[in-house]
Amino acid sequence: xxxxxxxxxxTGDAGESYECLYAKHxxxxxxxxxxxxxxxxxxxxxVIHDFEPGWDTxxxxxxxxxxxxxxxxxxxxxxxxxxxxxxxxAPEFLRHNERVIQIVKEFDAAxxxxxxxxxxxxxxxxxxxxxxxxxxxxxNVRFEVEVCGGxxxxxxxxxxxxxxxxxxxxxxxxxxxxxxxxxxxxx
Numbered sequence: 706x707x708x709x710x711x712x713x714x715x716t717g718d719a720g721e722s723y724e725c726l727y728a729k730h731x732x733x734x735x736x737x738x739x740x741x742x743x744x745x746x747x748x749x750x751x752v753i754h755d756f757e758p759g760w761d762t763x764x765x766x767x768x769x770x771x772x773x774x775x776x777x778x779x780x781x782x783x784x785x786x787x788x789x790x791x792x793x794x795a796p797e798f799l800r801h802n803e804r805v806i807q808i809v810k811e812f813d814a815a816x817x818x819x820x821x822x823x824x825x826x827x828x829x830x831x832x833x834x835x836x837x838x839x840x841x842x843x844x845n846v847r848f849e850v851e852v853c854g855g856x857x858x859x860x861x862x863x864x865x866x867x868x869x870x871x872x873x874x875x876x877x878x879x880x881x882x883x884x885x886x887x888x889x890x891x892x
Contacts, residue, residue, distance in 0.1 A: 724822055
């Protein structure tokens with residue numbers, strides 16, 4: 706592995722704070738160069754999704770403010786070894802961004818690794834890349850995966866299907882990143 710290898714991290718406002726910072730630090734620790742891409746180069750307002758007793762779903766709190774390194778318009782997919790699609794609420798609007806969809810399709814066409822955690826799978830769904838694949842994600846996104854032909858695995862915290870690695874939530878980080886680095890170290 707060369708220290709010059711870059712990993713593209715896709716997120717935006719309302720992206721999950723812990724997923725963003727964990728990914729950035731974990732890739733740096735392993736010698737990769739993480740590059741955070743967002744709709745524009747700016748300080749993003751990230752969120753914290755947590756699980757509170759008595760609630761039927763997660764709650765959202767303000768999270769860290771994290772700067773993006775580049776705008777989606779500046780992404781050249783040939784510069785990157787892999788792409789990571791983060792969760793939070795950001796994927797709900799990023800899945801409608803034509804450039805994001807194009808970026809993910811370019812990674813797929815180039816047979817590069819595509820990593821997705823939590824709600825990040827919504828971008829894969831919008832890009833038409835889940836049909837026939839075994840995936841996991843946050844359980845409340847299961848319907849989107851299945852209606853588009855994906856096979857949801859709710860038993861495992863992380864799932865690998867070819868060049869795709871998906872994780873359920875930030876609580877899946879140990880299993881998810883174990884698989885991510887198995888992929889990267891094997892290439």
